[in-house]
Every structure is written in structure tokens, then in C-alpha cells.
Amino acid sequence: MISLPFFLSILLSMTQLVVVVMFAPLIAGFRVFMSARLTGVAAPPVLRRWYLIATQWCADSPDQNSDPLTPQTSIVASCATTAAMTTVLVVSLLVPMAASGLATAHLSDIFVITLLLMSAQIACQLPALGGQAETATTAFRRLISASVAIPVLFLIAVLFFSVGATTNLDVVLSGLRSGSPFGDDAPFVLAALALLVAGAASDCTVSDVGVTGTDRAILMLAADCSSLIWLTLAGDLFWPGSLALISEHQTVTGSVGALSVGFLLWIVRCCVLCVILAAGNLVAAGPVTRIRLRGAGALLLAFFAIQVLFGSRFPIMPYRGAVHEQSTFDDNTGGGPL
Amino acid sequence: MALVALIWPAAAGGIPVPGMGMQTVGTVFLFSFAMTGLLVNARSQSGWRVSLACAAACFAALAVHPLLLATAGAAAQLLVLPSRQRLSAGCLRMLLFVSGCAPGGEWAACIAALTAGCAASRGRGALALAPSVEMGCSLLILIRCCLQSQVIPARQMAFVLLVGGVTLGFGRALKALSTRYASSAFASIFAASHALAVIASGLFLLASAADSPLCGQAALSAFVLDLLCVWPVAVALLHIGDLTVAGGGSDRLNRLGGLILFAPRLAALFAVVACAYLLLPPTGGFSVLWLLAETALGLLPEGYAPALPSIVLLASLGAIVALFSLAVLRLVMLVMLGGPRTPRMAGCTDITEGTIQPILVCLVVTAVTSCVPGLIARLTPRLMGFSLTSNEMSVNVLTAITLVGPDGLSSWTPIAVMLMLLVVAVIVIILRQRARVSLPKSAHIVFSDVTPSEETLWSDGLRTRSSWLPFGEPLLWPGSDAVAAILKQTVLISSASFRDARYRVFKVFALAVRGGKVAIAGIHRIEIHGLAVVLLLTALALWAVTVRP
Numbered sequence: 001m002i003s004l005p006f007f008l009s010i011l012l013s014m015t016q017l018v019v020v021v022m023f024a025p026l027i028a029g030f031r032v033f034m035s036a037r038l039t040g041v042a043a044p045p046v047l048r049r050w051y052l053i054a055t056q057w058c059a060d061s062p063d064q065n066s067d068p069l070t071p072q073t074s075i076v077a078s079c080a081t082t083a084a085m086t087t088v089l090v091v092s093l094l095v096p097m098a099a100s101g102l103a104t105a106h107l108s109d110i111f112v113i114t115l116l117l118m119s120a121q122i123a124c125q126l127p128a129l130g131g132q133a134e135t136a137t138t139a140f141r142r143l144i145s146a147s148v149a150i151p152v153l154f155l156i157a158v159l160f161f162s163v164g165a166t167t168n169l170d171v172v173l174s175g176l177r178s179g180s181p182f183g184d185d186a187p188f189v190l191a192a193l194a195l196l197v198a199g200a201a202s203d204c205t206v207s208d209v210g211v212t213g214t215d216r217a218i219l220m221l222a223a224d225c226s227s228l229i230w231l232t233l234a235g236d237l238f239w240p241g242s243l244a245l246i247s248e249h250q251t252v253t254g255s256v257g258a259l260s261v262g263f264l265l266w267i268v269r270c271c272v273l274c275v276i277l278a279a280g281n282l283v284a285a286g287p288v289t290r291i292r293l294r295g296a297g298a299l300l301l302a303f304f305a306i307q308v309l310f311g312s313r314f315p316i317m318p319y320r321g322a323v324h325e326q327s328t329f330d331d332n333t334g335g336g337p338l
Numbered sequence: 339m340a341l342v343a344l345i346w347p348a349a350a351g352g353i354p355v356p357g358m359g360m361q362t363v364g365t366v367f368l369f370s371f372a373m374t375g376l377l378v379n380a381r382s383q384s385g386w387r388v389s390l391a392c393a394a395a396c397f398a399a400l401a402v403h404p405l406l407l408a409t410a411g412a413a414a415q416l417l418v419l420p421s422r423q424r425l426s427a428g429c430l431r432m433l434l435f436v437s438g439c440a441p442g443g444e445w446a447a448c449i450a451a452l453t454a455g456c457a458a459s460r461g462r463g464a465l466a467l468a469p470s471v472e473m474g475c476s477l478l479i480l481i482r483c484c485l486q487s488q489v490i491p492a493r494q495m496a497f498v499l500l501v502g503g504v505t506l507g508f509g510r511a512l513k514a515l516s517t518r519y520a521s522s523a524f525a526s527i528f529a530a531s532h533a534l535a536v537i538a539s540g541l542f543l544l545a546s547a548a549d550s551p552l553c554g555q556a557a558l559s560a561f562v563l564d565l566l567c568v569w570p571v572a573v574a575l576l577h578i579g580d581l582t583v584a585g586g587g588s589d590r591l592n593r594l595g596g597l598i599l600f601a602p603r604l605a606a607l608f609a610v611v612a613c614a615y616l617l618l619p620p621t622g623g624f625s626v627l628w629l630l631a632e633t634a635l636g637l638l639p640e641g642y643a644p645a646l647p648s649i650v651l652l653a654s655l656g657a658i659v660a661l662f663s664l665a666v667l668r669l670v671m672l673v674m675l676g677g678p679r680t681p682r683m684a685g686c687t688d689i690t691e692g693t694i695q696p697i698l699v700c701l702v703v704t705a706v707t708s709c710v711p712g713l714i715a716r717l718t719p720r721l722m723g724f725s726l727t728s729n730e731m732s733v734n735v736l737t738a739i740t741l742v743g744p745d746g747l748s749s750w751t752p753i754a755v756m757l758m759l760l761v762v763a764v765i766v767i768i769l770r771q772r773a774r775v776s777l778p779k780s781a782h783i784v785f786s787d788v789t790p791s792e793e794t795l796w797s798d799g800l801r802t803r804s805s806w807l808p809f810g811e812p813l814l815w816p817g818s819d820a821v822a823a824i825l826k827q828t829v830l831i832s833s834a835s836f837r838d839a840r841y842r843v844f845k846v847f848a849l850a851v852r853g854g855k856v857a858i859a860g861i862h863r864i865e866i867h868g869l870a871v872v873l874l875l876t877a878l879a880l881w882a883v884t885v886r887p
Contacts, residue, residue, distance in 0.1 A: 057773060075598065076675065079609075081770070086763040093758065107754050111628055112619055116755075119618045122667065129667070130598075130675030140671065141824055147664055151656035154631065158649050161635040214773045218766070299653070306649060310642035 008246050008255050009103040013093050016102075019263065020092040024224035025049040027231065027270050034278035049224065056217035077127040077211040077219070084123035084222040091116045092225060096170060097232050098262030099244035100177075105170035110160055113169065113233070114153040117199065117226055121146045124223050127211045148295035149198035155302035156191050162309055169236070176240040185240075190305035192237035196273060197280075198298035199230035228270065235269035242269065362720040363485070366565050367399035367478050373570040373703070374471060377577045377696050378464045388464035391417035391471050398475060408439035411475040418468035420460045428472075431457070435475060444483040448495055451480040451539075452502040455510065455532045459521040466580035469525050470573045473532045477539075481561065484539050484546075485721065492547040499540030504654045507533035511661035515668060519589050523669055524579030530617070530662045531572040534626055535564045537655070541633045553636040559718045560629035566714075567622030570704040571614045574697050578608050581693065582673055585686040591669075596678040601688040605674050607697055612666050614701075617659045620756050622704075627659060 029049035036043035094108040102108070121143075128139035157167050164172045179185035211219060236243065244262035246255060375392030379385050391414045398410035415432045419425060431453050438447030454476035460468035480499075507530065514526035538561040545554035585601055586594040598605040617623035631652060638648050678684050 078770075082763055082766050085766045086759055089762045089766070090755065090758045104754075104758075111631065112755060115619050115624065119616075122616075122618070122663070129671040136671060136676065137824065140668070143667060144664065144824060147660035150660040150663075151653040154652040154656035155649065157631060158635065158638070158645075158652055161638065167632070167635070214770055218770065303649075307642055310645070 006103070008252075008259075009101060009105075012099055012246065012259060013103050015259075016097050017089060017092055019097070020225055020228060021089075021221065023267065023270075024221065024228040025053055027228050027274060028224040030271060031227075031274040031278060034275050035281060038278050049220075053217045053220050056212065056220065057214055059213050059216075074215070076130050077215040080123045080126040081211075081215045081218045081222070084120045084226075085218050087116050087120040087123065088222045088225040088229065091120070091229055094169075095229055095232055096173060096236060096243055097266050098259055099246055100170055100173055101246045102170070106168065108169040110157050110167045110169050110172075111153070114156075114199070115150075117229060118146060118150060118153075120222060120226050124219055124226070127215075127219070145294070149298060152194055152198040152298040152302050155299070155306065156194065159187060159191050159302070159305055159309060162306070169233075173236055173240045173243060176237075177243070177245075178241075187305040187309040188237045188240075190301050190308065192234045194298045194301035194305065195230065195237065196234040196277065197294050197301065199233070231270045231273050232266065235266065235273055238273075239265075239269060242266070361400075361402065362717055363478070363481060364399045364401075366562055366717065366721075367474060368396055369707070370474055370565050370569045370573075371395040371399055371471070373700050374467055374474070374573050376700055377573060378467060379693075379696075382463045384461070385464040387417045388467055388471070391415075391468075395471050395475055399478060404439050404441060407479070408436045411439065411478070412436050414471055414475055418460060418465065418471050420465065428457075431472065431476075435479065438476075438479045438483070444486075444495065447476075447479040447483045448498055448502075451476040451536055452499075452506060455503075455506040455529050455536065457525070457529075459525040462521075462580065462584065466521065466524075467573060467576055469528060470569075470576060473529070474569075477532065477535050477565075480536070480539055484543055492543045496540045496543035496547060499536055499543065500651060503533050503536035503540055504651065504658065506536065507658040508654075508661070511658060511665055514665035515661065518591055520579060520583050520586075520591050520594060520669075520673065521589050523591065523665065524576055527615070527662065527665055527669070528572045528576050530615075530658070531564055531568045531623075533658065534568070534623075534630065535561055538564060538626070538630060538633075541630060541637070544637055545633065548637055550637065553633050555718050556629050556633045556636065558721055559714050560626050560633065562714055562717050562721065563622065563629065564626045566707050567704060568615070568626055570700050571611055571622070574700050575611045575615055577697060578604070578611055581689055582608065585689070586673075587682040587686070588680065591672045593680045594673045594683060595676045596683060597674045597686065599678070600684060600686040603694060604689045607689075607694065608674055609670070610701070611697075612670055616663055616666055618663060620759060627655065630655060 026046060026049070029044070029046040032049070033043045033046050091113055093102075094104050094113050096102055096105070096108070125139040125143050125146075128135050129143075130136070131139070160167050160169075160172045164175050166172065176185050176188060242262065242265040244258040246259075371392050375389060375396070378388045378392060380389045394410050394414035394417065398407050398414060401407040401410055412432055412435065415428070415435060419428045419432075431450065434446055434450035434453060437443050438450045440446075454473045457469040457472045459466055510526040510529040510533065514523045517523050517526065538557050542554050542557035542561065545551075545557055581604060582594070582597060583589050585604060586597070588594065597608065614621050615623060617627055634648055634652050634655070638645050678686075
């Protein structure tokens, strides 16, 4: 007989998959909305992103004989679309969003998750690389922008391993549930900032030229999902206490209630992070500066997080001279009253 | 034979030739050299030389006696030396190899492995595979020296290997990103597998020095996995690069392009091999990377300052992965995608069935090898010199699963991720096909000639003019310099910034001089009151001295 937590964890995984696909364009629309509002221009509606995807989904495929590059682009686009969407959906099954203790908890390694996300970002830009000069250069610039984050991911793995002796996300998050974000878990707040700067701030825009129709709709959806998962990862590290625990509740009602609260908190977390990102984008001046700032800022934050971790969590051994002086002092005093 | 020897070394039995034996290290390298030999077309120009070189390298892999090893390895390297050009560097590396084979030549082996990583492409045809022979021979003597760690200063050599491996990785990746020649780019990308193997050897030595057999086993597993799963794919990439250059008729990257239009089979093979070599999940390269990262994390010392070198090493690994991924993508962008940039490219011929078969056999054999249950888990302890009991063996077979196959890692993660990817991919493909079959027409069309998109304004685009060019948009293409310029602009400080900084320094200096002149010229204004100021200061000083007790 299947136990209740196991059944719930399977159900949760499936729900997570659906919720990511449903909410990713909304969150992306909210982010664009906030960016526009903060810069003072007319803001597009939040549902605009969903409208674009639906329009592209229903659009006809381009005429195959109109351009010599069209058949080539369509082959590359169909392969890249499948790869990107598949990768993103698999990652959405691995990342804890509303609750920890998923059926896939033992598979959620930080290396696997983040590098799979990187693969998805590369796949999203692949069709544009086959386009014309301006499109290809822009796409390659976006790829460079995404790849500057890879060293940061390795540093965050150091942080994970130093605390939990593992790089498993679920295990590390479970260990952080009781800590305070301003106390012992401060390094992880910094790491979340680094993840936010490195991953979520990257430009996932799918280029206008080249891909149309269903492939373009799926690519846009994959880019939005990828962005949402970066936000979720950062949110998990910011506030691990917001994740519900399935095994805590013995009844179905209690578990469903906890999961609902978990999903609600996940949406709130993502919206807050969107506002932070939109406000942060105002500070950066231009695209090159933004890439450089992101790379350098994320690296510094990750290094700083490790430094804070070593300073706060592990005991500092007194240097040898101090120990010698202390022992000499004890010997002299003999432990008795002066 | 190489495959049988690898999977079941006892089946091959003892070799009757004196000075040769079926050691585990030898079988691993025998497999790699055999895969290289498989791709050589013996009928082509200089193909027989490279075939003989691969045979000599196979002998070297099986050699136990140092003299036989040196002779066979040197013969292999001699056979792939070019006839006229760049002889000196090759000869120097060969001498280093021979000195590394001698007993007590551990440091020479270390230097030989690092210098072999700089080997460039030797020419067209079969000679394009020459770097794999040379790097393989140098790795063979390096790992033999590492396994005899009781006679060498392990910590110092580990430091040299790690620093050298990381530097090599950076250098070759930057070369691959900035070169204008396709053969050079392919050879530089091939060096990634060599750099990973050198780093794995360094980590193995470090684990031996730290007396940590588990980490040592992980590092050695990364080394073996690199040779069995990544190396043959890298050799196939070299071969495909040579075929591309031969088909396109030029070695210059800015004269190639649009391979997918004219040679779809070659382009498909190129895409498969490039994806397998990207060092990102779910590939064998990622498994190697994961094992290296876990080893480095396992060897992390306590305290921030002692752990800093390991942290820097991990960040460098990440940077190497990023740079090599970008290099592979750049090659894909410039060679495979886009339009032809010269008329010659339009005359590119596709490869024949006979050329495809060895590459396919190499890829399939590599995939099968990486899927043999517990192969790495059996090979690695044997490499370290101890055999497992049947209990330990069964545990290893059950728990060691990699992304590309059931080896090396300590959980079911890779195979589970692969299965999930396959299942979800099937679902996505089915959904897409169904969407294409039953497409409803869009009910709400605002402008008939404008498609709403992500980059247009939110009111469904306000494009006022469509393209007016009579023959469509020009197929302008970013050359290799554009990519290098983007990288330089992004990562390094641009020359404009240097110019601005210099201008600012000059400005401050000039302002300082001018301010000094103005100050000197303005002294006469205060000299009238100067006497009063001096008197006041003197009075204050006197007051302070006399009044204060």
C-alpha cells in the first residue's frame, strides 16, 4: 500500500510541473510590468506574455521557400525547442518550490540543477545563432552573459558542501529551516543574492528573427520557466522556512493546507524578487556594464558568503603564540589566587 | 580486442612478449588508442603513418618495461611528426616523454604531460588526429608515475599539475575562442579532455598526499571516465573538424558557414558530437566534471585561508567549462549555422557512408562502454592496486551510476535524470506535433502584416516599414573577430577605458600643476597679513608654554 506522504510527494511533483508552466509567463509579465513602471514608461499588462505565447502557438509556420535559411532554422529550432523545454521541465521537477521532501529529493543536486538550467538557456539561444549578423551577435552576447555565471555555481557548491557535506539541495535546505537569515544562515542569503544576480538577472529574451509558430511559443515558455526556476532557487535560499514539510502532517487536509500555503508563499517570494530585480536593473547603465557587473558582483557575493560562513559557523582556532602565552600564564599563576 | 581487454582483462591472458603485460592502466589506454586508430583512413595521404603510430601507441600502452614503453611511445610520436614544419617543439616534447619513461623521471613526465597539452594540429587528413596520440602517450606515463606515489613528492607535483592543468585549460579555451583557423579551434577544443585528465591526476596525487583513499578513488574514476567516455568523443570531434575543413575547402573560419545546408549528414554528426562534448549535463563530460568537483570538495581543508586554493580551483573549473562551452558554440555558430560566406562553401560535398561508419562505431562503442554496469567501479580499485571482495563489488555495481552510464558516481541521479529527460522529451514532441496538426486560426488580428512579438511594443508592434531590399536581408555574418571582440569587451577592460583612465590622470595632473601655479601667484595677497598671522601664532605658542603648567 502506498503511504500518504509518498502519494502526496508524487502529486506535488506533478502539481509543481503544471504550476511552473502556468505561472512562468505571468511572473515574467509581472517582471516586465515592474521594470516599465519603475522606469516611468507605460507598462504592458501582466497577461501580455501569455497573449504572445498563445498568439505564436496559433500562428502558421513560415513558408519554407521564402528564405534559404528558413529550412535550416526550422530544423535547429525544432531540436532546440524540444531540448530547452524538456530540460526546464525536468529541472522544475527537481527544485523544491512549495515543499521539501519531494519524490525527486535525492536527485536534486545543485550541480545538476544549475547546469541543466544553463543547458536550457543555451538551447533557447541556439536558433538565433543561425540568424543574420545582428541577431547572431546578440544571441552570442546573451550566451556569454549566461556563461559568466558558471564559476559562481561552483562557489555556491562549496558553500553547500561546507555546511552539509553534500551538494544535495533538499538536504541543505532541510538543515537551514530552523536557522535565522540574519544569524547563522546569513551566508545563504548572500548566496541567494549571488544566484539572483547570476542566473535570474540574465536576459532570456527569445529573439524576434528566425523562429515563428509553435516552436517560438515553446521557446518563449521555456525561457520564462527557466527564469522562474532561477527565482525559485534564490527564494529557497533566502527563506527556506517557507517550504512546507509533507511528512509533518498526518491527515490529507493538513497536508493540502500546508502545501497551499507553501505555493502562496512561493508566489509572494517570486513577486518580491521580481521587484528587487526590476529595481536592480535600474542601477545598471548599459548591456556590457550589466554583464560585467553581474559577473563580478555574483563572484564577489559568493566569495563573501564563503568568507562569512567560515567566520561565523566554524570555530576560529587561536594562533599558536596566543596558546603558548595562555599556557605560560596558567603555569605561572598555578591556578590559585594571586 | 581492446573492448574485451577492457571489460574482461583475464580473458586476454598473459602476453607472451617479454616486457609487455595486460595491466589495467594499459587496457584503458589501449581502448583510447584503438578508438583513435579506428577513425584513421589508412588509404588517405599519410594515413598509414598515423595508423602505424596508433599501433605503436597500443604497444606502448601494453608495455611494462620502461625501455619498451619509451621506444614504442617515441615511435608513435615520431610517426606523427610533420615533415617540415614545427619539428622542434614536437622533438622537444618527444625527448621529454622519453626522459619521463626512465625510472626516476617523474618530474619529466609531469612536464611532458603539461607541454603535450600545447600540441597543435599537425596538418590535414589523418595527421589532424596527431594531437590525440601525443597527448595520450604523455598521459600514459603521467598516470603510471602518479600510481607510484610513494617515490615522488606528491604534494608539490599535485600543485604543479593542478596549476598547469588549469592554465592549460584557460590557454587552450582562449585560443579556441580567438583563433581564425578551424583546425586550430578543433585542436584547442580537443585539449579540454587532456586538461581535465591532468587536473584529475593532480587531484589524485593530492588525495594520496592527504591520505584520503575515497577522494583518490573519485579522482581516478574521473580520469578513467575521461579516457573512456570523453576522449573518443573528442577524437571524433577532431576527425569531424578535419572533414569539415576538407569539405569547405578552407581552413579559415570566416570562409566556412552553412554546413547544415550543404552537408546535412556531416552537420548532424557534428551537432551530436558537439552536444556530447559540451561538459554540461547529461553528458559524460559532466560526469567527469562532477567527480572532479566532488573530489575537490572532499579535499577541502578546514579554515578559510587553507581552503582558498581549493575554492579558486573550483571557480577555475567553472570558468574552464564556461569558456570551452562558448568555444564549442562559436564553432557551431560559425561553421554549421548561418549562410555560406564564400561560393566554395556552396560546393561542399557531404560525407559518404564509408566515412560515417567509423565515427558511428566509435560513438556507439563509447556509449556502450559507458553503460557497462560498474565498469569504472571495477577498474578504479584495480588501478589503485587492490582488488575488491564480492560483497564490495556488488555494492559498487548497485550504487555507481553515471549520467552516460552506470559508473563513477555514488547515486542513481544520472540515470534517473536521463530517464526523466527522455520521458519529458517524448511528451513535448507529442504535444508539439498535435499542436501543428490542429492549428486554430487566430481570431483577433490587429494588423495583418505585423506579428506581435516580444521585442515590439506592447500594442502589437508599431513597425511602420517592412524590409524594402529587393533580394531580402543581406546575409551578413559576424566573423570570428566579432566573437573575440564581444568577449574582450565583456570580460577584459576595453582600450577605451584605458584611454579614458589615462586622460583622467593627465587631467588631474594638469589641474594640480595649474592649481599650484595659481596658489604660488596668489601668495602676495596674503603676505600683507602674513606678519599678523605669524605674530598671532607666536603669541599662541608663548601663551601655551607659559600659562600651561
